[in-house]
Structure formats: C-alpha cells, structure tokens
Amino acid sequence: MSTVIEQPVEARLVAAAPRMPSIPATLHYDRRDPFAVRMTFPAPATLEGVEVSWTFARDLLVAGLHEPEGDGDVRVRPYGYDRTVMEFHAPEGTAVVHVRSGEIRRFLQATNELVPTGREHLQLDLDQDLAELMGDAGQ
Template identity: 60%
Template sequence: MTTIIEQAVQARLIAPAPRTDSVPVTLRYDSGDPFAVRIAFPPPATLEGTEVSWVFSRELLAAGVERPAGVGDVRIRPYGLDRTALEFHAPQGVAMVHVRTDDLRRFLRRAQSAVPVGLEHLHLNIDHNLDELLRDAA
C-alpha cells in the first residue's frame, strides 16, 4: 500500500529588494517513490502561471537542513537560526525560497515514519517500473 504525505508550508520567495512574497507551497512524499520528495509552487508564484513542481532526493532535503547540500539544479542550506534556503536552478534563471526549518523537519519525520531511511528498497515496485519501461519501448 502506498502512503502519500502532503504538507502545506509557507515559503518566502526571495526577489530583488525590497520585495519578498510569502507563497503557500506543498511538500509531498509518496512511499511508491521512496527516494524522492516534491515541492509544488502554485500558479501565482510562477512565471508561467501554472503549477510548477520540483523533484529531488529526500536525502538532499535532510542534509540541506543541517548543512549546505546539492551541486545541481537543487541546492539547500541553512539560513539564519530558523530557516532553510532552497535554490532551484533552471535555464530560465534561479529561484530561491526560505522555509521554516521546523516545517521541513516535521515533514521529514513524517516521511521517515512512512519509509525509514535505509529501507526505501523495500517500497520499490521494480516489476511495475520495469513493465512501464518496457511498455514504452515496445
């Protein structure tokens, strides 16, 4: 059985001074994809005017709340005493948001209770994933 955890959090969109906007974002963890987390930004917060989601590793999020982590499209690091900065790098530019670290830790605890770290492989449906790959190749 798949467990899905969603948590709404406030993210402060960092923009050129003096403007910073708070936007509601949704963190999502699906035990059917146990290594990944998703963050979804609502249409008003995006240039395209449509919801935008980023997918990255749960391990990256856990590391980033403690120390700078990531070298690719997603980079996460502590910011001040109670916030975590998430940077999203795309060809169109870089977006940065700050989220309360306590909110991220609460989300990670909930994900950990659904699928403990180190046991992700027990939640992978390899036969189903292989069927999906082969069906697309045929």
C-alpha cells in the same frame, strides 16, 4: 494507511520575485517513489503563471538542514536558527526561498514514519517496473 504525504509550507521569496513575498508552497512525498520529494508552487507565484513542481532527493532535503547540499537544479542550506534556504535553478532564472526548518523537519519526520530512511528500496517493485518498461519498449 495513506501512501502520500502532503504538507503546506510557507516559503518566503528572496530572489526572482514575480508577485508574492510569501508563497503557500506544498511538500509532497509518495511511498511509490520513496527516494523523492516534490515541492509545488502555485501559479500566482511563478513567472509563467502556471503551477510549478520541483522533484528532488529526500536525502538532499535531510542533509541541507545541516550543511549546504546540492550542485544541480535544487540546492538546500541552513540559514540562521530556524530557516532553510532552497534554491531552484532553471534556464529562466533562479528562485531562492526561505522555509522554516521546523516545517521541513515535521515533513521529513512524517516521511520517515511512512518509509524509514535506508528502507526505501523495500518500497520498489522492480519486477513490475521492468515489466512496464519492457511493455513500453515493445509499443
């Protein structure tokens, strides 16, 4: 069974538009990092002209479908019947995109089938992580 889920989504750029009103972004989930989701934007859609990825909590995405969530670099809130607003705050500026809520729900359902919510801790290998950390510290 695969340990990674990738789902293309169409993000509609609302603010800070570099060159594209609609962006073919990708949502990523990896069971080896079970609490996190990553959203990647292609190079043509970014101000820097390089691919940009934002990593944030899966719980933030879940909660943001129903009510405004987040007070840091990534914020998520519902908008209308089937849209979700995602804000990405960086020193260079803020990007605001709309994503179809149905696409996000499908993605979250797939992540939940891979790693059920509340069972993320079972995916962690704390002994291995500690060994790697201690190995890095000794070098």
